[in-house]
Amino acid sequence: MDTEYFKSYDMWWGTLGTVRPFPNFHPDRDVVEIQTALEKKDAGILVRILTNRSNAQRQVIAKTFDDTTHKDLAIAVRKVVSGDVGTLLLELLMPPLVYEAYRLQHAMVGLGTDEETLMEILSTRSGKQLKEISALYKQLYKKELEKELKGETSGDFAKLVVALLHKENVAGVxxxxxxxxxxxxxxxxxxxxxxxxxxxxxxxxxxxxxxxxxxxxxxxxxxxxxxxxxxxxxxxxxxxxxxxxxSPDVYLAKRITAMKMPIVQRILVSHSEEDLLCIRVAYLKLTGTSLYTALQKQFKGHHLQALLGICRSED
CATH class of the missing domain: 1.10.220.10 (Annexin)
Incomplete structure (x- = not known):
């Protein structure tokens, strides 16, 4: 684990996430480095910077990049980096709730519906978050999330997902x-x-x-x-x-055990600043192997380095 992470850990000991705000953050310096990396098509530098900054810091970097170059950072990254690592870098640049809206849309687009991903998101997000996600979904995709969910599901399952979308705490006995x-x-x-x-x-x-x-x-x-x-x-x-x-941690760890790339990547990105430490612990208990080690057996190259950067360390 790098020394900068320890400094960050001291500052943010209360979080159960693995990605924390980078200390001594200088977005101008990051943008200069990112510009050089884009010119040289060096995915390694992009991975190192973007996996070592919190999402809020990435948004500042994107804004600074836009102000400096008059270009969209996500578009610039997409032109230079392709494949799984390119997708991961673009996902890291999305604000958290925008990312959840993206995941929901991705679960419903094309042939077949990914019911498990729909349930994962709807079950692990609060009612307040889901209201914000619904608003962002409409803004991004020009469609009502509830209507889309109803169109992709049926019967009692449709009733369940819609009820979750509008979940609220009502007193009960x-x-x-x-x-x-x-x-x-x-x-x-x-x-x-x-x-x-x-x-x-x-x-x-x-x-x-x-x-x-x-x-x-x-x-x-x-x-x-x-x-x-x-x-x-x-x-x-x-x-x-x-x-x-x-136990949401155990459920998410179980999802990861299949080591299917989209599931692993999206859970790591989605939970990196919230509770990935808990998911790592649950994964270790379930499999007897640390998530950090399991990733090294399954992935490679810059994509692996990005996933390890999010996972952060051995358990």
């Missing part, structure tokens, strides 16, 4: 919610409505008490109950939501 969920899985057919209503409208502390109570009452895990009583996309969505309520 733990025992009453336990009884409602229990009744919904004890009939001839599982009733989706109580699950959608309760799991998208209570705070996390309340929901964890409800899910623990349901497990004690039913004698099985919630995951087992959902697996038995529901089917299709709704079952998948509900299982993801439950996992994200119980």
């Amino acid at each position: 733990v025992q009453r919610d336990i009884e409602s969920l229990s009744a919904s899985i004890n009939g001839k057919k599982g009733d989706a409505a109580p699950w959608i209503e309760i799991l998208t409208s209570r705070d996390l502390d309340h929901l964890n008490k409800v899910l623990m109570g349901l497990e004690l009452q039913s004698g099985q895990t919630v995951d087992q109950a959902v697996e038995k009583r529901f089917t299709g996309d709704f079952r998948l969505g509900l299982k993801i939501l439950v996992q994200c309520i119980q």
